[in-house]
Amino acid sequence: MTAKAAGSSPGSLRHSLPVFNPDFMREAALTSADEALHTALDNSVTKKDYGRRATLAELPDSDALRTLAGDIKRHTLDNLDYYLAQLEANVQKHGGHVHYALGRDDANQLVIDIARQTNSKLIVKSKSMVSEESELNHALEKAGLEPLETDLGEFILQVDNDHPSHIVMPVIHRNAKDIGRVFERYFKVPYTDDPQSLAEMARVYLRQRFNQADMGISGVNFAIADTGSIVLCTNEGNGRMCTSRPRVHVAIMGMEKIIPEMRDLPIFLKLLARSASGQALTQYTNIITGPRRADEHDGPDEFHLIIMDNGRSRILAGDYRDTLRCIRCGACLNACPIYRKVGGHTYGSVYPGPIGALITPLFNGLAEHKHLPHASSLCGACYEACPVKINIPEMLIHMKKDQIDQGIAGFGEKLIFRLWTTGLRYGWTYRLGQFAQRVGMRLLPHKDGWITRLPGPAKGWTAIRDFPQPPKNNFRTLWNQRRVDRGTPEGKR
Amino acid sequence: MAVVKTLEHFGCSVDFPQAQTCCGQPQFNNGYPQEARPLAERMIRVFKNSAYIVTPSGSCAAMIRDHYPELFKDDPAKHQEALDFAARCYEFVEFLTRVLKVDVSKLTLPDPQRFTYHYTCHLRGLGTTGEPCISLLKQLKGASFIPLEKAEQCCGFGGTFAVKYPDISGAIVRDKVQCGQKTGADVMIVNDGGCAMNIGGACHRQHGDFAVKHIAEVLASAIDAGESR
Numbered sequence: 159m160t161a162k163a164a165g166s167s168p169g170s171l172r173h174s175l176p177v178f179n180p181d182f183m184r185e186a187a188l189t190s191a192d193e194a195l196h197t198a199l200d201n202s203v204t205k206k207d208y209g210r211r212a213t214l215a216e217l218p219d220s221d222a223l224r225t226l227a228g229d230i231k232r233h234t235l236d237n238l239d240y241y242l243a244q245l246e247a248n249v250q251k252h253g254g255h256v257h258y259a260l261g262r263d264d265a266n267q268l269v270i271d272i273a274r275q276t277n278s279k280l281i282v283k284s285k286s287m288v289s290e291e292s293e294l295n296h297a298l299e300k301a302g303l304e305p306l307e308t309d310l311g312e313f314i315l316q317v318d319n320d321h322p323s324h325i326v327m328p329v330i331h332r333n334a335k336d337i338g339r340v341f342e343r344y345f346k347v348p349y350t351d352d353p354q355s356l357a358e359m360a361r362v363y364l365r366q367r368f369n370q371a372d373m374g375i376s377g378v379n380f381a382i383a384d385t386g387s388i389v390l391c392t393n394e395g396n397g398r399m400c401t402s403r404p405r406v407h408v409a410i411m412g413m414e415k416i417i418p419e420m421r422d423l424p425i426f427l428k429l430l431a432r433s434a435s436g437q438a439l440t441q442y443t444n445i446i447t448g449p450r451r452a453d454e455h456d457g458p459d460e461f462h463l464i465i466m467d468n469g470r471s472r473i474l475a476g477d478y479r480d481t482l483r484c485i486r487c488g489a490c491l492n493a494c495p496i497y498r499k500v501g502g503h504t505y506g507s508v509y510p511g512p513i514g515a516l517i518t519p520l521f522n523g524l525a526e527h528k529h530l531p532h533a534s535s536l537c538g539a540c541y542e543a544c545p546v547k548i549n550i551p552e553m554l555i556h557m558k559k560d561q562i563d564q565g566i567a568g569f570g571e572k573l574i575f576r577l578w579t580t581g582l583r584y585g586w587t588y589r590l591g592q593f594a595q596r597v598g599m600r601l602l603p604h605k606d607g608w609i610t611r612l613p614g615p616a617k618g619w620t621a622i623r624d625f626p627q628p629p630k631n632n633f634r635t636l637w638n639q640r641r642v643d644r645g646t647p648e649g650k651r
Numbered sequence: 652m653a654v655v656k657t658l659e660h661f662g663c664s665v666d667f668p669q670a671q672t673c674c675g676q677p678q679f680n681n682g683y684p685q686e687a688r689p690l691a692e693r694m695i696r697v698f699k700n701s702a703y704i705v706t707p708s709g710s711c712a713a714m715i716r717d718h719y720p721e722l723f724k725d726d727p728a729k730h731q732e733a734l735d736f737a738a739r740c741y742e743f744v745e746f747l748t749r750v751l752k753v754d755v756s757k758l759t760l761p762d763p764q765r766f767t768y769h770y771t772c773h774l775r776g777l778g779t780t781g782e783p784c785i786s787l788l789k790q791l792k793g794a795s796f797i798p799l800e801k802a803e804q805c806c807g808f809g810g811t812f813a814v815k816y817p818d819i820s821g822a823i824v825r826d827k828v829q830c831g832q833k834t835g836a837d838v839m840i841v842n843d844g845g846c847a848m849n850i851g852g853a854c855h856r857q858h859g860d861f862a863v864k865h866i867a868e869v870l871a872s873a874i875d876a877g878e879s880r
């Protein structure tokens with residue numbers, strides 16, 4: 159039982175993450191006008207957000223629990239080399255194989271190699287974001303293998319050639335009518351949009367495929383270093399089928415998914431399902447330690463764990479280490495006002511929402527996805543929701559600064575901020591600015607006290623709302639008037 | 652002047668140092684901490700002699716408390732000044748309810764009005780909720796309160812965000828105005844200048860029926876009514 163490392167060239171020329179939508183602004187313009195999408199998102203993510211609040215409130219002190227979970231993750235990341243070695247040793251002790259993949263192509267190749275060695279063709283898959291990162295299905299198909307997504311949402315996306323738009327609820331951007339038509343085409347059955355019947359159709363089909371599959375692929379919610387176990391949390395039970403029915407089980411994880419000890423697990427289980435979907439626990443929680451033992455009835459003959467780097471060690475070494483605490487619960491997406499209006503695909507790659515806005519540029523380079531750190535109102539809802547307390551808004555601000563330092567921000571923008579600051583730094587420039595503003599604003603088109611069109615860089619404001627006309631007497635004027643009336647010199651009350 | 656009136660009514664003596672400008676939040680939030688620093692220094696200098704600094708726009712208070720100390724983390728003396736300044740700085744409602752512990756149950760509005768309340772995002776940074784303000788509203792005679800759907804969802808202002816991404820910001824604030832309309836309230840309380848401009852501006856553009864006001868304006872109108880009686 160040896161650990162093998164695949165891939166030797168660090169930072170292959172390809173991006174760490176695939177890019178589906180390079181044009182953020184275009185996509186945002188379309189989705190933010192799509193009322194049907196907004197309604198769908200409101201009915202799902204906004205509800206989940208309230209579910210999260212309600213179930214967390216049942217705990218005696220959820221805030222302390224989140225702090226603890228964040229601290230455990232921080233400690234693990236600070237000692238990642240140690241815990242990786244421990245995990246590897248313990249997986250091997252229980253008869254499993256461990257493989258390291260530097261890039262995403264390396265991870266895919268490892269799976270292909272294992273499939274060839276074990277004579278596997280039909281591969282059933284449970285949900286894994288890391289496999290979205292590596293576009294595993296494409297790679298497997300290219301290699302002549304037959305991957306099949308078995309999470310209902312992922313299955314729909316696979317047969318319709320679509321991408322997930324949410325970390326936890328991948329198919330959230332599609333409605334039942336939509337899915338009805340997909341199934342009508344795929345299963346060649348009469349159209350129905352009854353969710354129950356649609357789910358049943360998929361269930362019957364998948365059940366039969368589970369029995370035929372040679373290999374099962376799963377993601378990893380948590381890998382426990384001191385026992386060599388992996389933990390899977392699912393609601394549909396497909397994860398359990400994928401990992402117990404086929405002869406071979408391959409689990410793929412990002413290298414940050416470790417927690418040190420089994421006794422840490424309950425802390426994360428308490429938080430994960432509550433944060434993700436407002437459930438106390440997911441329907442199924444599997445703790446898998448190695449392949450089937452001699453005296454056991456079910457389980458695979460072989461267990462492989464692929465640990466993927468794909469840019470993570472670079473992130474680990476930089477200012478954004480905290481992002482690797484993420485347990486991919488999706489709570490920040492559900493809480494985010496921007497996500498609720500633009501949906502997942504607008505973010506361009508596999509990770510949407512606040513955490514995606516932050517890590518996508520980290521994976522692919524700050525010059526790429528330039529808009530992502532800016533397209534945030536910095537409202538803080540994501541930070542408030544995050545079960546491991548990743549301060550996303552603060553890091554987005556930091557990223558804007560990094561963009562400026564790396565010369566990615568436009569010269570025009572820099573000039574505006576410099577002038578603005580100068581205007582605010584000195585009493586006379588401030589008064590001059592205020593005066594110019596007041597006079598200027600009187601000249602603009604207006605209607606009952608509101609300006610309807612602002613010029614220059616401010617035109618974005620009046621594109622969708624009016625701007626209040628400054629009152630005749632502003633606060634300073636009134637204040638001074640009062641001071642004169644009362645005969646008090648400035649500084650005295 | 653509503654803030655001044657309310658504070659004076661509850662026994663404070665109020666000063667407005669003319670040399671103050673802006674706290675530097677826009678600079679800071681856009682990744683220009685070096686531009687925010689001189690503005691922060693100016694603020695700290697200008698308010699050196701004030702016992703408490705009260706701001707009607709809570710996001711300024713959040714900026715001062717959350718980020719001023721961090722701006723000067725490499726300069727121990729200035730860092731201490733920033734901490735000291737931050738400790739004296741309050742958002743208006745927070746000051747009324749935590750420091751002054753006011754009782755507004757004796758105040759009566761000139762005309763009965765229905766209110767709803769938008770939870771402005773800076774409250775997260777200040778570690779407080781909308782409850783204190785809502786309880787003030789509930790105490791006021793002549794005021795009735797109607798909860799706002801998705802009250803805690805950001806209004807889509809976000810400073811330069813509103814100007815840079817009008818499509819997204821517009822979709823968010825439209826939602827806010829619709830929720831406001833649904834309450835049937837006369838007034839939506841929004842205790843932050845930026846958010847109020849955003850929601851008010853969108854409400855005007857969409858021909859909404861509610862007015863957007865700061866809680867200080869409501870309290871001051873009740874105080875006025877009491878004084879004229």
Ligand code: SF4
Nearest residue numbers: 484485487488490544
């Ligand atoms: S950043 Fe936090 S809230 Fe968002 S998915 Fe990761 S763990 Fe969940």
